[in-house]
Amino acid sequence: MGGSMVAGYPHRIGGHCGSGSLRDLLEWAGLSYGDAPMGEGAVFGLGGSLSFSYLRGPGLGTPIYLVGRGASLTEQFSANLGIAQELRSTDDPVLGWEWVRDELDAGRPVLCWAEMAELPYLRVKMRMSRHDIVVIGYDDDAGTVVVVDNDRAEPQTIGRDDLARARSAVGFPVPTRHTCFRLGFPEALPDLRAAAARACAEAVHGMSDPAPAMGATAVAGTAGVAAFVADLDLWAEQLPGDALDRALFSLQVFVEKAGTGGSLFRRLQAEFLDEVGGWVGDAMMLEAAEVYQRLADAWSRTASAAVGGAPASDRLAEVRRAAAALPALEREGADRLAALAERLAP
Template sequence: MKVLSQWIDVHHIGSHCASTAMRTIFLGYGYAFSEDLCFGLGSGLGFTYQKYQSVDYYFFTGRNDSLEENAVGILGGYIETKRTDDPIVGWQWAKQWIDLGVPVILDLDMMYLPYMKDKLQIEQSFHFGLHNAILVGYDEEKSVAFLLDYLWNDVIEVSLKDLENARNSKTSPIKPDNGLKAIVLPKGQRDINLIINEAIRTNIFRMKRPFAFKMGLPGIKLFAREIRMWNKLLPEKERQTHAYMASMLFEKVGTGGGNFRRMYARYLKECATLTGNQQYLNSYKNYMELFRCWRQLAKLFELGAIDPNTGIFADDPEIEIFLEKMVDLEYKALENLEAIISIKEVMTC
């Protein structure tokens, strides 16, 4: 039996699985960072709108796909990321890190975690292989593992069989592949002004120049145009499926739209306090407005999932106006943030 109480003691409820896991791990290393600061230092703001070949619905997320790598790199730490289709090998990798006293972030299909299904009250089958929880211990004699998850303050006991099923899910269109991340951070912390500046510059670059199609700002623009064409291109049942999955990913399980804008807004508000630069408060207001826009959009998808001729699919010109406003605000919010960074760099030179 091995349990890492150092991380159990500092863990508490958060708003998103990955950023909560980062906050808990960072706190365990002595970094007194909020969840929002962890998200921002990971250049967390993003957008992805993709239809993968193996997935029968559109996949959405409002964050970047290298949150942990960005944050750990900017702090000068070490991160090991591994994946395998062999659950035995995957478990041995995780155990080795626990035995060394290092917690491990796991990729999981939440439908195989009984505690998660009960908590979220998921009515339809929703296999999602990118949920994150922290492995902080195990007891092989009792065949259980100990997890920290973002919606619970206390440690959760899970059977090793359920954990294996969640890590090795073949049902999830986006498979977890027994993925894990182990993080080690240095004792000394870099200057907060420098890392905030670097993180924001990285985020601006990735939003303006994403590395793949239908990502970042160009992806948001294309997304807003294409979703209004679904009612012309897709049969009703398919429209409802896409709308249901979008509403789930945007708010309930993926927290893919509004919550990420709210987290980034709170990060910018924290930046104003940490750096003394009050201009960040204007950007804070921009992203809080975007938070409300994305939450409203999630509601429109939810209505469209119930009735394929209402909500996002309704024949209403006001929806077009709303989507145009949201896209414009995404561009303007980033432009304003870029101006703050540019002015700061000129003043520093």
């Protein structure tokens, strides 16, 4: 029996589990491009994970599903910043715990996937298996672990059994499979302009996914944003009864509340461009930041229109009006990122 605790682990509440966790880990490693710790927006943007996907149909647990980031933030962020990373997954709970314990015994925090509905301190019903947490300690005698979560200001002590359930879930979008990352931080970060160029190019790629035919009700990329806005015209017919009200509620949650950093991750992208643009003194990045700020505001207006006391049909009409600006702004944002990727590349 025994235990260990990572000493002096820094933490601030974050807007998104992935970028919030990576920001804390980078600060723990003592790495930044400025005099102060790197902001969460800069971390998100340097991961090059901006994207767009929209689904409507049965089997989602909600009438619609909307997401604004790709699935490989940790891997891309690590590659862009010279961080060695090894993604480990197993269906063996004993091995999965050994991986975490060995890292903690070596004095290193561990980034893990967890099913958010199985984390007792969150008290949520929504299931999402790829919620990022950082495990920083354990106590064998008490049967507990200490985790850091972007949604809580203080470290949380939970039962090891709770963590095991969260790490062995099989829900949406993928089984957690006791997944964790073994990270090796460099002594210094690589050239910022080159890292930002790669991140911008990756974000352009994430927004360039071809949109399937609307009959599949699954679309992606900048073309997908236009298809999503067009699909709003069908909601009143395709979502009868209380399904329309639930879809509108879900829209607001997915844009603002579901760990997106606000405005479907667009506000974090604006912060990245503003912070890095200031560090490298690039006016084009600052101009791009203004575009993404306008885009973030447009997504927030769309989400805000979806909720309130008015009838669902009236709220849908307001959503359609607010969303009309989104396709052009998304295209302009992607074009700005493409130009930056070329400009900043060594």
